[in-house]
Amino acid sequence: MAAAARPLYLLEVEYDGKLGRAVLKLYDAESQKLVEVPDASGHKPYFLTDLSPEELLREHPELFKHGGFDHIEVVEKYDPLRDENVLMTKVVARDPLSVGGSRGAMREVLKDHAWEARIRYHHCYIYDLGLVPGMPYVESNGALKAVEVEVPENVVQELEKLYGSDEELFRRALEWAKLFQAPVPRIKRVAVDIEVYSPEPNRVPRPLEAPYPVVAVSFWASDGLRRVLLLRRPELGEPPKLDDVEYFASERELLRRAFEIISQYPLVLTFNGDAFDLPYLRVRAQKLGFAEEEIPIEWRPGADKAQVKGGLHVDLYRFFINRSMKVYAFGNKYREGRSLDEISGALLGVGKVKLDKHVSEAGYEELARYSLRDAELTFMLTQFNDELVMKLIVLMMRISKLGIEDLTRHNISTWIRNLLYFEHRRRGYLIPNESDLKRLKGQTDTKAVIKGKKYLGAVVIDPPTGIFFNITVVDFASLYPSVVKKWNLSYETVRCVHEECRSAVIPGLSHWVCRKRRGIMSEVVGFLRDFRVYIYKKLAKSEKDPVRRGHYDVVQSALKVFINASYGVFGAETFPLYCPPVAEATTALGRYLLVQTLLRALELGLPVLYGDTDSLFLWNPSPQKLEELVSWVSRELQVDLDVDKSYRWVAFSGRKKNYVGLLSDGTVDAKGIVGKKRNTPEFIKSYVMQIMDLLGKAGDIEQLDNAISELKRLTHEYYSKLRRKEVLLNDLVFKVALTKPLASYVKNTPQHVKAARQLQRHGVRVEVGDIISFVKVRGGEGVKAVQLARIDEVDSEKYIEHLRTATEQILEALGTSFEEVVGGAQLM
């Protein structure tokens, strides 16, 4: 009898050029090794065309002579844009490059007659075999079989309630549930970090030139390995005996040992290893005469990606700078940061080892500690909170159907695109041709408020000025995804082909929506939303078992990432399923719902003070009327309106997206005020923070009165400090990001650009994404990079103006003003 097959988790699929077929990379949790399984199905690259075989022969005979041509077949597909079945010719190739990506590739021959020709082959393979990365499989006779996943009874019951009336929908929902319920493996992995000698402290050497020796390579792994490999250098004297440190007389020996360790792990983690550590190691090894087979690192120049032979490489830098991850999964905790120090500081509470000199000047012990900490932090980013990040990655792989290397290197639009393509293939839908889609669905109905935008977005209600007590905020639970689900929005259903659907108009637009067919996007988003709102968010709270509860929380966070971006991608021109009517129908219905609810609230005698996109601020609502509003929305508009939060008071400055309130749990909630923005100097931030503390203690009118007089005192104190120049230069620094290359600021020269150019003149390299620190000074350009400035040059008047605006947003709401507070101060 054969041994019981053990589960292998599919982590990645690649095309192997030498083998001429796809190779699956699976993780065997028992042996903790990566298993590579070449395709056994004979699957080949292909694309589709609307030209018949006869037309192809007649009009494109050269196609059949192409070196990569294999054969053609006629296949039937469902065309969602036209709501009809169509016959397409499948052009099968010998290798992916012949389909596209090489000169004279077959898709170039057919141009606009080529469908599904821009899909990367390894993705195409995943779709066609219905494989789900992140899921467990067993190998049986060379083929992979999905491991049966049990869905808990309570989840099945909930799905019964939601979809029980439609057998097919219920079946699909169960399939989705398996992705969320399957166990998540703990993957053996090692974090790697290197340090490089450099004679110029301010320059990071280019990895593809790798001009200087590697002096340290550190490892921190899940199996307990902590190791620093150090290069002996005569100038550092006799090396001390240190725990976890190995010394090497030559860089060659050091690299050999480093490669040996790297090759022992199925998964290698780095922080910026794509752009630095791994290519540096590779090029360095080449320079030292290593043979190709002795170097376990490959470099993909087109993708700027470093790969580990026989393993997988995740560059956490690329994953953590992903905006969706920052905002939704990690609540913007590390919004300032792009560096390991800032991200680990925010998420782990631990930063890098501080070095007061350059790496090249550090002694052995210092260098070892510094380097090992980097490897440790990199590893810990995947380890904290019971491997939260690893679990999120695996869950998002299952939702997006992307392998681990693709998922961690690409943004949300790629994730959603891949998920939708997979869904198309699963159903036998033809994936629309971009030019076709744009021609049929490329036009909008509305004009945006902001110049340069494509369509009208959300409504924001003009707030009053002043303090209001006892405010309840109601909001629609994930408004846009709800709209997409409920109104059947999808690229093929908005402005569908049916005459009889044209009467189903979207309020305020000329677009109509299909009544005959369920939209593919509507269904997918609907599932993800329902799973999050009705199942996993609830289970993440109610589940008794802490391990399962933790898992449910990961599931709901992973779902949140997809749900929140599912509307935006349709308004993004770079998205292959770009469909502005879907995006503008979504916002139009959002506006409709908010306005209808507002009108109903007013009819009920509920005063509405403010609202933004999906929320309404109700002033002192009676519980009965509130309940009436919620049930009316549920009954008449058929969406969920929830009580989101309640404030003891809210101070509105009279500006939109700008208010401060005291929540019923005693925390201060400040939105949009300049004192909180990250480019605001610390001096002003600290002032605003103190005001927040003050307001946090003021629960009622009387306490608030006291707080206001204390606030006036505080304002005056800060004002005087500025006047008397009793402020540290560092506290006056504006930190502004350079969002594009220095040379491309041609229309204007903003202040941070002036400062950046000063730095450049002083030989400092300035790049896109750098945060420029500058202060405002008298005379000259009006600004100086902080490195070049002295405290006595500072322009106090400018800072007083900044203090004024920061203050006014709060003071005006409280019924006083900056002038009133500092009035008379001029006499000092």
Added chain:
DNA sequence: TAATTCGCCCCGCACG
């Protein structure tokens, strides 16, 4: 290869 619009604030620049 890249999710959206709305809104606030400061500044730079052109125009009168």
Added chain:
DNA sequence: CGTGCGGGGCGAA
């Protein structure tokens, strides 16, 4: 020199 508009950055949703 004042004014208005657009560029630029950052946040709210």
